[in-house]
Amino acid sequence: MTEAAANGASKAGIDFISAKTALFSSSTKIRIAQLRTIDEKLRDKTIDQSSIPTLLQLLFDTHRFYDDRPSRRAVESCITSVFATISDVKALTPFITSLRQESQRPGIASKSAFVLVEWCSILFQELAGKPLWENFGIEIIHADAAALEKCLQPTTRPSVAHSALVVTRRGLRAAFWRGGFREKVIQDAVKALTAKGAQPTARNAVLLGVIAGVSSRHTQAKDVLASVKSEYFSFFTRELIGSRTPIPTHIATGLGDFFSDFVTLEDLDKDIIPPIEKGLLRAPEVVLDLVALLIRALPKSLDLSQALSGRLLKPLLSNAKSSNATIRDGVLAAFKEAVARSHDEKLTDQVAEEVLNPLKSGKLASADHRILHSLMLDYVPLSNSLAIKITTSLPPIAIKEGNEGALGAEISVIGRAVSFLLHDGTELPKPAVDAFAKGLGDKKIPSRRLWLLRSGEIFVPFTQEAQSVPENAAKLAEAISGPLADTWTEIIKNPAAAAQSGLIVGAYVSSVLSLKVLSNIDGATIKPALKKTAVSKECLVADPKPSFLFNHRVYGRLSTEDDTRWFLRALTAIYDDMPKAPKNVQIIWFQALIYLVSSTTVPPQVRKETTEAISRLYVRDPGFFAEIAIDGLWRWIESSHTEDKDSIAAASKFENAHLHLVLKSICLSDDEFKLLGAQKSQEELAKQMCSLLVIARNDLVPRASWIDLCLRVGLDPGSLAQKYEEELIRQIIEKTSFDQKVNKHVAAIYDIILISGSQKLSSRPLATPQRILRLWLRIL
Incomplete structure (x- = not known):
C-alpha cells in the first residue's frame, strides 16, 4: 500500500482493501470478525463520513454473496449503525439509490431479494420518526415493494415468501406507530404506491395489501x-x-388483506363492480381470474346475492358463450365463488333459472357450453323448488344427450337434485324417474355407465345397516330394478368383456343395491329382479371358476377410482353371507381386499377407504374376521414367494409394500374400537395375536412387527408369551415346518432356533419348547 493510501486508511479508520478481502472471504468466521470491527468503529464514530459511501457500497455488494444468517445479521448491524450515527443525506443517498435500483432489476434472485427486504425493514425501524425519513422514506417503500413482490413469485420457496411477509410487517409497524403514531407516513406510502407511473405498477399490489393488513x-x-x-x-x-x-x-x-378488512357492500357496488363489468367486455381473459380471487378475499359476512343476480350474472353468461376454454374456466371459477357467497334463496334460485334456461331450451349447440352451464348449476345451493325445476326440465334433455362429457355433467346436476329431494322427503318428478330407467337401458355402454354410477351414488346413503329406504326412494328403486337386473345378466354372461368395456361397474352397483337396498323394499317389480339376479349365489363362487366379483382377471383391469370404489362396496356388501360360505370363498374374498390395499394401480384414497372398511367389518366379529384375514394373508404371501402367476397376488405384481396396513386394520387400539362403536374381547384378541406371531415379521410383511402390534392393541408381549406358551410354540412349529411353501428363509428360522439351542445349551435337551419360544421372541 502507498503512503498516501495508508494515510487515507488511517484517516478513514478502515483499510478498505483488506476489509473487502475479508468481507468476501469464504470463511464466515473471517467475514463476521471484520464486520464486527466495522460495526464497533461505526458506533465509536471513528470512521470519517467521507468514506461512508464507499463502506455502504462494500456492504451492499454482500447481498448476493452471503447465504448464512450470521453473516447477514452482521451486515444488518453495520447498516443500522450507519443510519443511527450518520445524518449526512449526501453520504447515504448512493446506498438508498442502489437499494431501489437493485430491487427493481428483473433478473434478481429471490435470495438476494429477500436480503433487500430485510434491509428495507431495518431501515423502516431505524428511520421511523427521524428527519431522514423525509429524504429516504418513499424510496425505501418503493424498493421494498419491488423486492417483496419478487419474494412472492411462484418459483420462490414458500418459507422465503412467508419470512419476507413477516419481516415487512415488522418494519411497517415500526414506521407507522413505534414511538408515536404517524398518520402522514401511512398516507404518503399509499399515495406513492398507488400513483400512476410511466410503466404498469401492478406489482405494488403486494405491499399495498401488506400495508392494509398491518x-x-x-x-x-x-x-x-x-x-x-x-x-x-x-x-x-x-x-x-x-x-x-x-x-x-x-x-x-x-390486495387480499385490503378487500377482507376494508371493503363493504356499498364499496363493492359503487367502486369495484362497475369497472369489472367494463373489464369483462374488454378483456375477459384478464378480469375473470381477478373476479374469482377478489370474491374469495371479501369478508365472509358479505351476501353477494344481489351483486351476482343484478350485476355480474349477465356478463358472466355472456362470456360463457366464448369458444375460448380459458375464458370459460374463468367464468366457472368466478361464478363458483360468487354463488357460494350468495345467501338469499329467492335471488339464488333466479340465478339458477338464468343458467338453466338455455340448457333446458336446447339453445346451447356446443357441448362445451352445455358442460359449462351444467357445472355452474352444480355449484348453486339447492332449494326444494330449484331441485324440482331441475329434475323436471333437465332429464328429458339428458336422455337425448349425444356427447359423453355433456351427459356426465348433466347427470351430475340431476343426481344432486334427486338426492336433495329424496332426503327432503319430496316425491320425485316423473321425468327424473323415467330418465334413470331409460338411461340404465341405454345401448351405448359409456352412457349407460354414467347412469349406473349416478344411480348407485344416489342410493349409497341408504345402504347403511340402520338406514331404512323412504317411500320416494323406494319408487325410484322400483323403476330402476328391472334395467339393473338386465345389466347384471348381460355382465354375468361375459365378465371379461364387461371389464374391457367398463360396464363391469354395473355389476358392482347392482350387487350393492340388491343386497343393501332392494332387499329392504317390498315392491312388485323388485322381487322378480332379485330372483333374477340371485346376487349371493352368483358371487360366492370360487371353484372351478371364480365369480365376476372374485376373479382377479376381472378386477385386475379396473383403472378408475369410481370402478375400484364400487368394487370395494360390493365386497363389503357381500360380507353378511361370508359366515355361511366355504373356506376357500372366504379366503379369496379377503384376498380381493388385500389387492385393493396392495396394488399400485389402486388410487390412494380407495386404499385408505379399504383399510377403514376392513376395520369396520372386523369389529363386527373380530374372531371370525381375524381368522379369514390371517388365512388370506398367508395365502397371499405364499403366492408371492412362490411367484404363482395364476394367483391373486400376481394381479398386483406381487406387491407387498402395503401389507402392513392390512395387519394394522385388524389390530386396533382401544380408541379405534370406541370410535367404531365396538367393544373388544381380551380373550379373542390374545388368540388373534398368537396367530400373528409368525406372519407379523418384517421379512414376510415389510414394516410389520409383532411386538409393536401387541402394544398397539394393548397387550403385553411378555405376558402373552407366558400365558399362551403352547399356542405360540404351535404357531412357530406349524408355520415354519419344512412342508410349508413359503420362502426358504422362513423355514430357516426354525434351523436357527435349533442351532442356537445346540450351541448354547449343548449339555441340555436340544431346543425345548420353552427355548424355541424364547429364541423366537429374541429374533422378533
Missing part, C-alpha cells in the same frame, strides 16, 4: 387507511382490471 390491526391506522380507500380502488381499476395481460396470481391476491 393497518387493520391498529385502531388509528385502520381509520387512516379507510380514508384512502379511494386510492386503492383507483389502483385496482387502473393496474389490475385495466391490465392488458393476465395478472400473476401472487399479484392478483396481493
Whole structure:
C-alpha cells in the first residue's frame, strides 16, 4: 500500500482493501470478525463520513454473496449503525439509490431479494420518526415493494415468501406507530404506491395489501387507511382490471388483506363492480381470474346475492358463450365463488333459472357450453323448488344427450337434485324417474355407465345397516330394478368383456343395491329382479371358476377410482353371507381386499377407504374376521414367494409394500374400537395375536412387527408369551415346518432356533419348547 493510501486508511479508520478481502472471504468466521470491527468503529464514530459511501457500497455488494444468517445479521448491524450515527443525506443517498435500483432489476434472485427486504425493514425501524425519513422514506417503500413482490413469485420457496411477509410487517409497524403514531407516513406510502407511473405498477399490489393488513390491526391506522380507500380502488381499476395481460396470481391476491378488512357492500357496488363489468367486455381473459380471487378475499359476512343476480350474472353468461376454454374456466371459477357467497334463496334460485334456461331450451349447440352451464348449476345451493325445476326440465334433455362429457355433467346436476329431494322427503318428478330407467337401458355402454354410477351414488346413503329406504326412494328403486337386473345378466354372461368395456361397474352397483337396498323394499317389480339376479349365489363362487366379483382377471383391469370404489362396496356388501360360505370363498374374498390395499394401480384414497372398511367389518366379529384375514394373508404371501402367476397376488405384481396396513386394520387400539362403536374381547384378541406371531415379521410383511402390534392393541408381549406358551410354540412349529411353501428363509428360522439351542445349551435337551419360544421372541 502507498503512503498516501495508508494515510487515507488511517484517516478513514478502515483499510478498505483488506476489509473487502475479508468481507468476501469464504470463511464466515473471517467475514463476521471484520464486520464486527466495522460495526464497533461505526458506533465509536471513528470512521470519517467521507468514506461512508464507499463502506455502504462494500456492504451492499454482500447481498448476493452471503447465504448464512450470521453473516447477514452482521451486515444488518453495520447498516443500522450507519443510519443511527450518520445524518449526512449526501453520504447515504448512493446506498438508498442502489437499494431501489437493485430491487427493481428483473433478473434478481429471490435470495438476494429477500436480503433487500430485510434491509428495507431495518431501515423502516431505524428511520421511523427521524428527519431522514423525509429524504429516504418513499424510496425505501418503493424498493421494498419491488423486492417483496419478487419474494412472492411462484418459483420462490414458500418459507422465503412467508419470512419476507413477516419481516415487512415488522418494519411497517415500526414506521407507522413505534414511538408515536404517524398518520402522514401511512398516507404518503399509499399515495406513492398507488400513483400512476410511466410503466404498469401492478406489482405494488403486494405491499399495498401488506400495508392494509398491518393497518387493520391498529385502531388509528385502520381509520387512516379507510380514508384512502379511494386510492386503492383507483389502483385496482387502473393496474389490475385495466391490465392488458393476465395478472400473476401472487399479484392478483396481493390486495387480499385490503378487500377482507376494508371493503363493504356499498364499496363493492359503487367502486369495484362497475369497472369489472367494463373489464369483462374488454378483456375477459384478464378480469375473470381477478373476479374469482377478489370474491374469495371479501369478508365472509358479505351476501353477494344481489351483486351476482343484478350485476355480474349477465356478463358472466355472456362470456360463457366464448369458444375460448380459458375464458370459460374463468367464468366457472368466478361464478363458483360468487354463488357460494350468495345467501338469499329467492335471488339464488333466479340465478339458477338464468343458467338453466338455455340448457333446458336446447339453445346451447356446443357441448362445451352445455358442460359449462351444467357445472355452474352444480355449484348453486339447492332449494326444494330449484331441485324440482331441475329434475323436471333437465332429464328429458339428458336422455337425448349425444356427447359423453355433456351427459356426465348433466347427470351430475340431476343426481344432486334427486338426492336433495329424496332426503327432503319430496316425491320425485316423473321425468327424473323415467330418465334413470331409460338411461340404465341405454345401448351405448359409456352412457349407460354414467347412469349406473349416478344411480348407485344416489342410493349409497341408504345402504347403511340402520338406514331404512323412504317411500320416494323406494319408487325410484322400483323403476330402476328391472334395467339393473338386465345389466347384471348381460355382465354375468361375459365378465371379461364387461371389464374391457367398463360396464363391469354395473355389476358392482347392482350387487350393492340388491343386497343393501332392494332387499329392504317390498315392491312388485323388485322381487322378480332379485330372483333374477340371485346376487349371493352368483358371487360366492370360487371353484372351478371364480365369480365376476372374485376373479382377479376381472378386477385386475379396473383403472378408475369410481370402478375400484364400487368394487370395494360390493365386497363389503357381500360380507353378511361370508359366515355361511366355504373356506376357500372366504379366503379369496379377503384376498380381493388385500389387492385393493396392495396394488399400485389402486388410487390412494380407495386404499385408505379399504383399510377403514376392513376395520369396520372386523369389529363386527373380530374372531371370525381375524381368522379369514390371517388365512388370506398367508395365502397371499405364499403366492408371492412362490411367484404363482395364476394367483391373486400376481394381479398386483406381487406387491407387498402395503401389507402392513392390512395387519394394522385388524389390530386396533382401544380408541379405534370406541370410535367404531365396538367393544373388544381380551380373550379373542390374545388368540388373534398368537396367530400373528409368525406372519407379523418384517421379512414376510415389510414394516410389520409383532411386538409393536401387541402394544398397539394393548397387550403385553411378555405376558402373552407366558400365558399362551403352547399356542405360540404351535404357531412357530406349524408355520415354519419344512412342508410349508413359503420362502426358504422362513423355514430357516426354525434351523436357527435349533442351532442356537445346540450351541448354547449343548449339555441340555436340544431346543425345548420353552427355548424355541424364547429364541423366537429374541429374533422378533
